[in-house]
Amino acid sequence: MTIQRLYKTEAIILKGFKLSEADKVLTLYTPDMGKIKAVARGISRPKSKLRGHVEMLTYSSLMLAHGKNLDIITQGQTINSFLSLRDNLWQISCALYTAELVDRFTPEHMENRPLFELLRDTLHTLCLINNAELVLRYFELHLLEYSGYRPQLNNCILCDTPLKPTTNFFSITGGGVLCPDCQYKESLVQPISLNTLKVLRFLQNNNISAATRLITTPRLLLELEQLIRSYIRYLIERETSSSKWLDQVKKLTQMEQKEK
């Protein structure tokens, strides 16, 4: 007789795909093992005891058994299902975007506890508030930091002089800000306004609840979004799949608000 080795972990379910009629392979993000894949058996059957506990974007405590190829989820108990996200199209779309970013930025089996906590806290915060844009920017900036791409926002990345309160330039290839004197020394640069730079620094140096209290303008939000997105696009060498959807939902939501 072989003894099945069981282990327990917390996990946030990032995504899943169907393996067969009833089984699914799930991508999990865990505090101690980083990203792992595991099989959830019989999950499409109506009587599955596991299904609701391993639904996408659920934070659960799981019991797994070592398998030949992939480990197998044997039990699950929801810690937080982020329930209030699920009734709001805009908030759930934001949450899906954060899950995709985590998936794209992380290799399997590499522990990154700060990133796990960032994802968990972001999903929690997305439940609480309606204006999710700054939360997304906060998430992106800190995801970049925990993945080793923290943008340099205080000194010029080439000449190291402290940045002056004026329009500076963001270098996508350099991952930071250039002073006006150095802007021509790099090829992929875009202007960054003083306010945008200030908000980025604020988000970088504060916690997530401070981020939700920041007051901005639509123009500033747009500049922030475009800047960070182009940096992310450069790093993962493509557009994220869910950002297109996010734009569609945003448009739809804005149209609704106008009609009201």
Next chain:
Amino acid sequence: MNNHPVQVAEPIRKLIEEFNKLPGIGPKSAQRLTYYLVRMPEEHARELCDSIIAIKEKLVFCSICQNISETDPCAICQSSERDHTLICVVENPLDIMAMERIRGYNGLYHVLHGVISPMDGIGPDDLKIERLLSRLKTEDTQEVILATNLNLEGEATAMYLQKLITPLGIRVTRLARGLPFGSELEYADEVTLTRALEGRREI
């Protein structure tokens, strides 16, 4: 990837490869199926071939509801017995089969052929949503029942459709969400239990 010995006859290698492409069939099952077919009488093999060809040649998509059918429009869309003011929106043709089995529904259908899945890059434009909206603008629809699956992507798709359809002045409903038949409360997750409580009713 290629773990078959080189001396395997070409037709066998080719068929194993083809089976391997099917969902749920790994290299081992593909080999088993292939060698089973090698021993199969020729007329059985021909019947199998003909059935595969038939589903490709004789089936079409209904131009109204997008269901797989032998005729266009399909039997359901053509039927005068059915309630043409009611459209039930489902993800896949298999969902229609499930709905039809219960015999409790007498309206029409619309098949989306998938579900919005942002992380896989599947958006509204990849589904038959535009077709649904043009139906709603021309047909005499009074109610749309959203019967996408009760998981995150099915719910997101339903919320998206609701936002598009409501402005047209058509009633939009969603299948009730709650505990599955035969399930035990003890094992129910928070989302299911909350929805079931919200959807409780007098007995």
